Amino acid sequence: MVSPLDHKLLRDLWRMKGQATAIGAVIAVGVLMLVMMTGLTASLSETRDAYYDRYRLADVFVPVARAPERLASRLAEIPGVSAVETRVEGRALIDLPGQVLPVQAQAVSLPDRGRPSLNDVFLTAGRMPASGRPDEILLLQSFAFAHGLRPGDTLRATMNGARRGFDIVGLAQSPEFLYTTAPGELVPDDARFGVIWMGRSGLAAAYDMAGAFNEALIGLSPEASEDAVLAAVDRLLEPYGGAGAYGLADQFSNRFVSEEISGLEAAAVGVPPIFLAVAAFLLYIVISRMVQSEREEIGLMKAFGYTNTEVGAHYFKLILAIAVGGALAGCLGGIAAGRALIGVYTAYFKFPFLVFQLDPASFVTGVTVSILSASAGGLFVLRRVFALTPATAMRAPAPPNFSRTGRIGHSLNRFLDQPSRMVLRRLTRQPGRMAGSIIGIASGMALSVAMITIYAGFDRTIDLTFSVVDRSDVTVSFTHPVSDKTLFELVRLPGVERAEPVRNVSVVLRHGLESHRGVLIGLPDRPELNRALDADMAPIALPERGVVLSDVLAEMLGVAPGDMLSMDVREGRQPLLQIPVAGTAQTLLGSPAYMDMEALNRTLREPGRVSGAYLTIDEAQADAIYAALQDMPTVAGVSLKSQARDAFVRLMNQGAGAIRYVMGAIAFIITFGIVYNAARIALAERSRDLASLRVIGFSKGEAAFVLLGELAVVTVIALPVGAALGYYLSFGIAAGFSTDLYQIPAVFDPVSYGQATLVVLGAALVSGGLVKRELDHADLIEALKTRE
Incomplete structure (x- = not known):
């Protein structure tokens, strides 16, 4: 059987359905x-x-210049090694119809018979290359889709200087190539980099690797x-040009996929609690003021013999109904939003699944x-209301005396009409309540400012x-470090x-227990096209x-300037250097390390080398170039900078970066x-006062001014x-979005603050319009009654 208090609970929820819905939202x-x-x-x-487990992604990757196949058995004998797969891989250039610029690709060998024991591929269309057919290949699915290629098509590619047809x-996917970029780049672009898989014997012949391998x-x-x-x-393969074995954590694709997931995880840990904390604080303010407005009903229930515990349980149910309803709606919405974003990820x-x-x-x-x-919020106010006797609680609070407005208002009385003095009186005589409203709206403003600033940060x-950093049009990469005289050949091109x-050197930087596998970038003296900049965006003299x-x-x-770094060079003579941090x-893109190019070449004992x-360029002659x-x-x-920029925009509009739009909403x-x-809440608290004003002759507009003027x-x-x-707040949210791949700055942008201000003012105008419409249609007699 439903108790009288539960009946009242249902009536109250229906009566305040608009406010309860807003709180629940x-x-x-x-x-x-x-x-x-x-x-x-x-x-x-x-x-x-x-995915890694099902397709047996390797734990260790071992690049080497050229090692005999017989070393595979010796690698398998190393303690802790459970499986070894050797293969041939190399760079390739793919010629596509209608494109002047060739597309870079990586060619990877597959066993002539059977499936690879490590780094297997997931076949999405067609079949595997047949044994003894060196002209048959698999193509990375994302690259094929970007160019409209499918099984049955032909492809021309240049491998080791020879152009061949395939x-x-x-079509295939692989856990090894979840994140694919052209060599020397950081931003993925399915249209600008592909992966070709073909039989081991055919690829070994193309790269002169018969009976040998260049990766284990x-x-x-x-x-x-x-x-x-x-x-x-490393000890075993050093005589054969080993470039340094590395673990899965440093594997290029896994590293950046893991960084993106870690960035999303950091945002999930750091950002939602900020939103939830703001919501919790606002909820405290709203609930406390809502319960305060129920003062007379609480007194009446106590007069009928209900104990403080019973009355408290009644209002606690009301609070729980709103809070649990909102939380459950949020849970269901979170599930729906997560499922909707799964397709994007x-x-x-x-991922194939x-x-x-x-x-x-x-x-x-x-x-x-x-x-x-x-x-x-509710219990804090209930505790104060319960201290009142039933007769006192049932009595409506004394109407505010708007004839006195304090020292501040007194000096303004002669300039203000009666409704304006009422607004001023309310503000000056109830500073705690007004402060709560101000902090609540300010919190909403802060969230809007932070999110719009993050949008500006992505653009910046x-x-x-x-x-600013890269002011070039085109980036050219060479097959190996060449003489700087090659630069003259480029300059002579019409x-x-x-x-x-530029000189790029593969290195492992170490300091204490920390290490980083990356590229050391050698720049010329006073570079103009690609520069190292300080925090003020001024060029740094290396x-x-x-x-x-x-x-x-x-x-x-x-590390800090003055500290020493251990630099393990992974190419050429592979020296181990001690370099000070200058x-x-x-x-804002990647985690580069810079060094003067002449000093770098001198340190490596390779003078006059560029990578x-x-x-x-003159765009009118771009095709000829x-x-x-x-x-x-x-x-x-x-690589064209315009294409890299477009790819970077797509990168930040997908993945973890796409969450910023959801958070903005x-x-x-x-x-x-x-x-x-x-x-x-202001309307609920002042409905009796506003109705009284209407009765004594105030117009609808004057009564609404008293309420909306306060807002x-x-x-x-x-x-x-x-x-x-x-x-x-912007700094905390920006840190949550930043990863090792890209950093999002929290920038002071007046436009962002102006947009956030418009959001708050727009919300105030819409809210004021909704409340005024309700006030204009209020039943004056009902509003002046005491609810029982």
Whole structure:
């Protein structure tokens, strides 16, 4: 049987359905974000691990110049090694119809018979290459889709200087190539880099590797020590040009996929709690003021004999109904949003399968925080109301005396009409309540400022990377370090306006227990086309001795200017160097390390060597330049900055970067919910007073002015407070979005603050309009009654 108090609970929920819905929406969006983001990170991590395990991704990768096949058995004898797969791999250039610029690719061998024991491929269309058919290949599915290729088509590619024709017999995916970029680049682009798989004997013949291999893949047993295996492998292959074995953590694709997942995980850990904390604080304010408005009903229930415990349980049920309803809606919304985003991540990470998995902890956290915050607000006020006797509680509070407005208002009385004095009186005589409304709206403003600033931060990352740091048009990479005299050949090409050399050296940087496998970039004296910049975006003069690290890399390694770095060079003579850190540079893409090119070559005892060049060109002669570059035997690849920029934009609009749009929408919902709740609560608290004003002769507009004037003043005061809070909040959210691949700065952009202000003012106008419409249609007699 339903008790009278439960009947009252249902009536109250129906009566305040608009306000309850607004409160529930604030709770729901905070929980939605928590459930969605934690679910996505759990799903991506589980899918990655399952994909790696199912297709046997190697634990150790061993590049080598040329080693005899007989060494495979000796690699297998190393303690801790459970499987060994040798193969041939090399660079290739793919000629596509209608494209002047060849597309870079990586050619990888498959066993002539059977499937590879490590780094197997997932066949998505067609069949595997037949044994004894060196002209049959598999093509990376994402590259094939980007160019409309399918099984049955033919393809022409240049391998080791020889141009050959191939038959595409199948499309494939691989855990080794989830994240694919052209050599020397960081940004993936399916259209600009492909992977070709073909039989071992055919590829060995193309690269003069008969009876030899230039890469070994190693699987480790569970009890193996990776460091010990790496050291043993390097000792064995050093005489054969071993370039240094490395573990799965440093494998290019896995490293960046893991960074993206880690970035999303960091955002999931750091950002939703900010939204949820704001929602919890607002909920506390809203619930406390809502319960305060129920003062007379509480007194009446106590007069009828209900105990404080029974009355408290009644209102606690009301709070729970709103909080649990909002939390459950947020959980369901989080599941739906997570499932909707799974398709985006499947395409972005190139997983052949991806199932959204829920994190039970996110449900517990979201629901618990929602209930506790709602309960705290209600119980705090109930404790004060319970201290009143039934007769006192049943009596309506004495109407405010608007004839006195305090010292501030007294000086303004002669300039203000009666409704304006009422607004001023309310603000000055109830500062605590007004402060709560101001902080609530300011919190919503802060969320909007932070998210719009993040949008500007993403744009700034693109502009600085491709307009300030890199000012070239074309990047040329060579097959191997060549003489700097090659630069003169580039400059002599018709249409090339400027050519600037660069030397890229594969290194492992170590400091203490920290290490980083990457590329040391050698720049010429006073570079113009690709520069190292400081925090003020001013060029850094590279010293004759020492290395300049990006600030992200310096933080990763835990070094500061003046510290010594151990530099293990992974090419040429492979020296082990001790280099001082000369300074840090501001970079927003990647984690580069810079060094003066002449000093770098001198240190490596390879004077006058370059790895590539940055060019500025005359666009009118671009096709002729690309054709000339394609015919140069030392050119391994050509990259256009415009294409790299477009790829980077796509990168940041997918994956973890796409979440910023969802968060921006959630910030708007929370902002609107805050302002609307403030207006609704003010109406609920002052409905009797406003009805009294109407009865004594005030017009609808004058009565609405008393209510909406308060909302306007509170909103205006909240704007600068919210702007200040948003400035500091931006740094926390920007840090959550930044990864080792790209960094998002928190920039002070007046446009962002202006847009956030418009969001808050728009929410205030819409909320004010909704409340005014309700006030205009209010039943004056009903409003003046005491509810029982």
